[in-house]
Amino acid sequence: MACKPGHTAIVILNWNGLHHLKQFLPSVIKYSTGCEIIVADNASTDESVAYLQAQYPQVRLIRHSTNLGFCEGYNLALKQVEASYYVLLNSDVEVTPNWVSPVISLMEADEKVAVCQPKINAYHHPHLFEYAGAAGGMLDMLGYPFCRGRLFEHLEEDNGQYNDVQEVFWATGACMFVRASVFHGLGGLEPAFFAHMEEIDLCWRIRNAGYKIMYQGSSRVLHVGGGTLHKSNPHKTYLNFRNGLAMLYKNMPLSQLLPVMVFRIILDWLAAARMLVAGQVADAKAVLDAHAAILRNAGYWHARRKLQQNKRKLGTLNGVYKGSIVWQYFIRQKRTVQDL
Known part of the structure; x- marks a missing residue:
């Protein structure tokens, strides 16, 4: 099934990703017949724009005047795109034949x-699942995200164990198909996040509004990952810890909010202490800075929670792993979802 005209728009957000565009855009064009392909450029300072204009005039180009980050970069771009479905696709993703139709x-x-x-496999190690998304995202009782095929740093080999169709809690922003009407109806991606955790927050809001998040194992792409911020970058640590707490506060049902937030804050401080012991001083400081940022902007996050709770249709937090993934991984040494 090819894309119907005006039906599916593949939108790639780019920031100084010329090397990725050269390497991966050809596969998107080759295997996405009938889809509109758009690159939204976040004020790149490399030759991305000139390259696209010269080599791919058939690709629609949306240019932002400043680097708006992942969230607002997509929010502003998608307001200019008319389609039934959007595909938010990272620039460092290689797609495969028939990747659109099953989804x-x-x-x-x-x-x-x-x-x-x-299904998201690792580009450099195609036999493994990729960190950002793997075979669909899950959440544990304390709001920690994990994936089928990936627990923390452990990546499973792809032996066909996730060649299924499965409802999940969240879908990766590296390759996310989303119904356009729902995306706009719920306000798009959280603008204050800039980047990281935004897809989990969006999916949580979408679930709370009564919709489903799915994984389709018959479709497969390969993701490089870490193209913008390496996992060892303290700013990435800051964004992950800040956005993780903000996401919980926005979306967690009131009946579960207080105990979960207390546990998460304690665990965050323990994580910071572990980083200090390991000599990761900048990362430990990033955790503390993340908590300080939440307190400084408490009024904003309270207003965002109120807005989200007014749209909630589900009264409880459904579809989560009932235990602690931190306990299972670090204490009980569990390494796969099947072991939980």
Whole structure:
């Protein structure tokens, strides 16, 4: 099934990613017949724009005047795109034949499916699942995200164990199919996040509004990962810890909010202490800075929580792993979802 005209728009957010565009855009064009392909450029200072204009005039180019980050970069771009479905696709993703059809068919068959992701394998190690998304995202009782196929730093080999169609808690922003009407109806990505955790927050809000998040194992892409901020970058640590707490505060039901937040704050401080012992002083400081930022902007986050709770249709936090993934991984040494 090729994309229907005006039906599916593949939107790639780019910031100084010329090397990725040269390497991966050809596969998107080759294997996405009938889809509109758009690159939204976040004020790149390399030759990305000139390259696209010269080599791919058929690709629509949306140019932002400043680097708006992942969240606002997509929010502003998607306001300018008319389609039934958006595909938020990282520039460092190689797509494969027939990657669009299985996902769109699944979403067309059930109007309650608002988001879906394909299988994500590691580009440099295709036999492994990739960190950012793997075979669909989950959440534990304390709000820690993990994936089928990836627990913390442990990546499973892909032996076909996730060649299924499965409802999940969240889908990766590296390759996210999303129903356009739902995306805009719920306000898009959280603008204050800039980057990191934004797809989990969006999916949580979409679930709370009564929709489904799905994984389609018949579709497969390969992701390089870490193209903008390496996992060892303290700013990435800051964004992950700040956005993780903010996401919990925005979306967690009131009945669960206080105990979960207390546990998470304690665990965050323990993580910071562990970083100090390991000599990761900048990362430990980033955790403390993240907590300070939440307190400084408490009024904003309270207003965002109120807005989200007013749209909530589900009264409880459903579809989560009932235990602690931190306990299972670090204390009980569990390494796969099947072991939990």
